[in-house]
Amino acid sequence: MRLRPLSLRGYLVALVLGALVPMLILGGTLIGWLAEEQRKSMEQGLLESAKAPTLAIDREIDANPAALQGLAAADTLGDGNLPVFYDRMQLALRQHPYWANIALLDAVGQQLLHTAKPMGAPLPNVATFDFVRRAMETGKPTVSDLITGPVAGRLNIAILFPVLRDGHLTHILAAVVNAEAWSALLREFSTEPGPVIAASDRQRRIIARNRDAEAYIGREGPAWAREFLDQATSGIARGTAL
Numbered sequence: 001m002r003l004r005p006l007s008l009r010g011y012l013v014a015l016v017l018g019a020l021v022p023m024l025i026l027g028g029t030l031i032g033w034l035a036e037e038q039r040k041s042m043e044q045g046l047l048e049s050a051k052a053p054t055l056a057i058d059r060e061i062d063a064n065p066a067a068l069q070g071l072a073a074a075d076t077l078g079d080g081n082l083p084v085f086y087d088r089m090q091l092a093l094r095q096h097p098y099w100a101n102i103a104l105l106d107a108v109g110q111q112l113l114h115t116a117k118p119m120g121a122p123l124p125n126v127a128t129f130d131f132v133r134r135a136m137e138t139g140k141p142t143v144s145d146l147i148t149g150p151v152a153g154r155l156n157i158a159i160l161f162p163v164l165r166d167g168h169l170t171h172i173l174a175a176v177v178n179a180e181a182w183s184a185l186l187r188e189f190s191t192e193p194g195p196v197i198a199a200s201d202r203q204r205r206i207i208a209r210n211r212d213a214e215a216y217i218g219r220e221g222p223a224w225a226r227e228f229l230d231q232a233t234s235g236i237a238r239g240t241a242l
Contacts (some may be wrong), residue, residue, distance in 0.1 A: 127195055
């Protein structure tokens with residue numbers, strides 16, 4: 001059986017298809033490549049955007065032990081002159097705008113002084129807090145997770161500096177940073193409209209947020225974010241926000 005020759009229209013259709021199909025394949029490949037490059041660029045932009053507030057929070061946290069160390073070096077603390085040291089604590093508080101309060105603990109976790117209370121006011125023992133025990137056991141600066149302060153009753157983060165004399169723990173100085181201070185720091189790196197920036201503690205609870213902070217501080221982050229943070233120190237994860 002002989003095949004019928006193609007008509008002129010058939011030849012034209014075949015010619016167009018022969019030229020169009022490679023163009024479609026090339027176009028599809030190019031679109032896929034552009035989409036992948038755009039995705040990579042967006043992810044790199046997100047990572048770069050996250051670095052600035054992360055470094056700012058790191059610098060703020062790292063600066064606190066040094067400031068507390070300077071306060072601990074006061075002779076009045078070594079001499080046991082608590083009334084004069086209390087005045088020094090109040091002065092240090094005014095010099096550090098992110099600090100909400102300063103507390104002085106003895107070696108067993110009993111609060112001796114707290115800038116939110118007058119000199120001589122009764123203060124609770126905080127040795128049951130895990131971060132206090134950690135500072136007592138290691139003798140090293142410690143940062144707490146989000147806690148409700150036992151004196152002021154507000155959500156905050158405590159940064160502890162153990163005071164050692166001749167290698168022995170004598171006191172612990174604690175700078176109490178209100179959660180709102182961290183949110184204010186994050187707001188410096190965002191504009192409206194813009195990305196939502198949040199920070200969480202080791203328990204994956206939100207400790208700061210650049211927008212609507214009062215509605216989210218203390219809440220757990222979404223499950224997909226918690227799982228990602230348990231496995232990685234940086235990177236991109238995808239999921240539905242709170």
